[in-house]
Amino acid sequence: QKEVEQNSGPLSVPEGAIASLNCTYSDRGSQSFFWYRQYSGKSPELIMFIYSNGDKEDGRFTAQLNKASQYVSLLIRDSQPSDSATYLCVPNTGFQKLVFGTGTRLLVSP
Amino acid sequence: GAVVSQHPSRVICKSGTSVKIECRSLDFQATTMFWYRQFPKQSLMLMATSNEGSKATYEQGVEKDKFLINHASLTLSTLTVTSAHPEDSSFYICSALLAGGNTGELFFGEGSRLTVL
Numbered sequence: 001q002k003e004v005e006q007n008s009g010p011l012s013v014p015e016g017a018i019a020s021l022n023c024t025y026s027d028r029g030s031q032s033f034f035w036y037r038q039y040s041g042k043s044p045e046l047i048m049f050i051y052s053n054g055d056k057e058d059g060r061f062t063a064q065l066n067k068a069s070q071y072v073s074l075l076i077r078d079s080q081p082s083d084s085a086t087y088l089c090v091p092n093t094g095f096q097k098l099v100f101g102t103g104t105r106l107l108v109s110p
Numbered sequence: 111g112a113v114v115s116q117h118p119s120r121v122i123c124k125s126g127t128s129v130k131i132e133c134r135s136l137d138f139q140a141t142t143m144f145w146y147r148q149f150p151k152q153s154l155m156l157m158a159t160s161n162e163g164s165k166a167t168y169e170q171g172v173e174k175d176k177f178l179i180n181h182a183s184l185t186l187s188t189l190t191v192t193s194a195h196p197e198d199s200s201f202y203i204c205s206a207l208l209a210g211g212n213t214g215e216l217f218f219g220e221g222s223r224l225t226v227l
Binding site for chain 2: 032034041042043044045046049051092093094095096097098099100101102103
C-alpha cells in the first residue's frame, strides 16, 4: 500500500488561478509532511513543511493538514507558468529515508 | 538553506566502464546521505543510505557490488557505478540530512545524468 496517494495529473490551471494539489495518506502515525517541487530534469526542492493541523502560509503557497481526515493539500495562489512542475507530498519520517511517489504534475498555461 | 553540490552534472561513458559521482554538503555536516535514481517519468527510487564511517545500507534489488558507495567524511559521499551498462543510464540524485536539524528534511544535489553508450 502506498504511503500517500496523489492524482498524477496533469492538473491544468490558467495563469493567475489558484492551483489546488491534494494528497491523502494511510498511516495515521504520520505527523508531518514535506511538499517538494520538481521541475522536469531537475532534482526536487523543498517548498513547504507542515506539522500542525490547519494552514501554513508562505508567500503564494499555503499548505493544509487535516490529521483527522488524513489529508494534506498545497494551494498555489496567482499561479504562474513557472510553477509548472511536479509536486510531491512526502511524509516526514523523522530523520530516516524519505519515500517519494510520482506526485502531481501541474501545468499553468499563460 | 543548506547546499549540496553534486558532480558531474552530466556524464557519458562507454559500456563496461566505471563512473564516479560525488556529493558534497558545502555548508553543513551530513552524517547521512541518500542516493536516489530516477528514470524518465518515474518517481525517485531510493538506492541506498550512506552513513559516514560505516557501510551503506542498500535497498532491496540494488546491487551493492555494482553501486559502490563511500562516505568517508561528514561532507562527502561518492557513488561509483561499476561496469556500467546502457540500462544504468538514469538521473542519479544525492541528498543529505542536516545533522542536528529540526525537521528531517533532505537537501538535494543538482543530480547527475548518466548516459551509458
